[in-house]
Amino acid sequence: MASEGSLxxxxxxxxxxxxxxxxxxxxxxxGLLRPTRSQGGFRLYTDEDExxxxxxxxxxxxxxxxxxxxxxxxxDEPVLPAASGPAVAEIxxxxxxxxDAFDSERAHTALDRLLATVSVEAxxxxxxxxxxxxxxxxxxxxxxxxxxxxxxxxxxxxxxLGLARDWSRGGGxxxxxxxxxxxxxxxxxxxxxxxxxxxxxxxxFLGADTPIPTIADAVAATRSSAVVLATxxxxxxxxxxxxxxxxxxxxxxxxxxxxxxxxxxxxxxxDVLAGGPLEAAMEVT
Numbered sequence: 001m002a003s004e005g006s007l008x009x010x011x012x013x014x015x016x017x018x019x020x021x022x023x024x025x026x027x028x029x030x031g032l033l034r035p036t037r038s039q040g041g042f043r044l045y046t047d048e049d050e051x052x053x054x055x056x057x058x059x060x061x062x063x064x065x066x067x068x069x070x071x072x073x074x075x076d077e078p079v080l081p082a083a084s085g086p087a088v089a090e091i092x093x094x095x096x097x098x099x100d101a102f103d104s105e106r107a108h109t110a111l112d113r114l115l116a117t118v119s120v121e122a123x124x125x126x127x128x129x130x131x132x133x134x135x136x137x138x139x140x141x142x143x144x145x146x147x148x149x150x151x152x153x154x155x156x157x158x159x160x161l162g163l164a165r166d167w168s169r170g171g172g173x174x175x176x177x178x179x180x181x182x183x184x185x186x187x188x189x190x191x192x193x194x195x196x197x198x199x200x201x202x203x204x205f206l207g208a209d210t211p212i213p214t215i216a217d218a219v220a221a222t223r224s225s226a227v228v229l230a231t232x233x234x235x236x237x238x239x240x241x242x243x244x245x246x247x248x249x250x251x252x253x254x255x256x257x258x259x260x261x262x263x264x265x266x267x268x269x270x271d272v273l274a275g276g277p278l279e280a281a282m283e284v285t
Contacts, residue, residue, distance in 0.1 A: 055072070178229060
C-alpha cells in the first residue's frame, strides 16, 4: 500500500480506472479529492482519496448521479461492494466463452443474467467494456479472429440498442449523438447514450457515418443543447473541419473516442470528452 499523500494523479487513475481529466473534474466540482503538494508542487493523493474514487464509481454504477455519488462518497458511511461481484465475474466468463464460440443463444442468456443482476452501467463497466478491450487485445495478438470481433460487437450492439428504446423520453436537455462521416464504430456512443439517458438526458441517436448536414438538421429540429461525436480516428475531424466549425457555431460540439485529439477538436471549435463512455456521460450530465 502506498503511504499517505504519495500517489501522483497518473497512478491514482491507473488504480481506479478513472481518467486524470475526470479525477480533476471530480476534485474541482465536488471536492472529492483532498491532495497535498509535494516540494515540487505536484498534487499527491492518499489512500483515502483512492477509496472515495472507488466508492463514487460503485455508487454511479448503482444509478446515482455524479453529484449524489460524490455526496455519499464524502461521508463516513461505508460503501460496500456489491454482493453480486463473484456472480458477475462468472457471468462475464460465460459471456466470453459463448461469444468466442459464436453461440448467440448462450450469449443472450448470459446477458439476460447479467442485466438481472446489476444495473446497466455496472454491466457495461464490469463486463462489457473489459470483454471488448480484451477481445481487441487478443485480436491484435492474433488470438482472436475478425469474425469473432464482428460477431461479438454486433450481438452486444443489438442488445444495448434494445435497452435504448425509451432514451428519448428524459426530462433533461437533448443530446444528439452521431459518428462523423467515415466513422463506422458507434458501440461506445450507444453506451454513452444509455448512461446519459439514465441521468435524465433526452437522446437522439443518429449512429455511424452521419453526414454533418444531417447532424445540423437534427440539432435544429430538437433544439439540442449539444452534439456528441464519437470517432476512433482523427481523419473525420480533419476532413470535415469547416463543416464541423459551422456546426460548432450553432451548438456545443463534444468529441469523444480515440480520435479526439485536443488540437484537432479545438480546430473545429469543439471540446474533448475524456475517458470511456461512462465517464464521458458523467461529464455531460
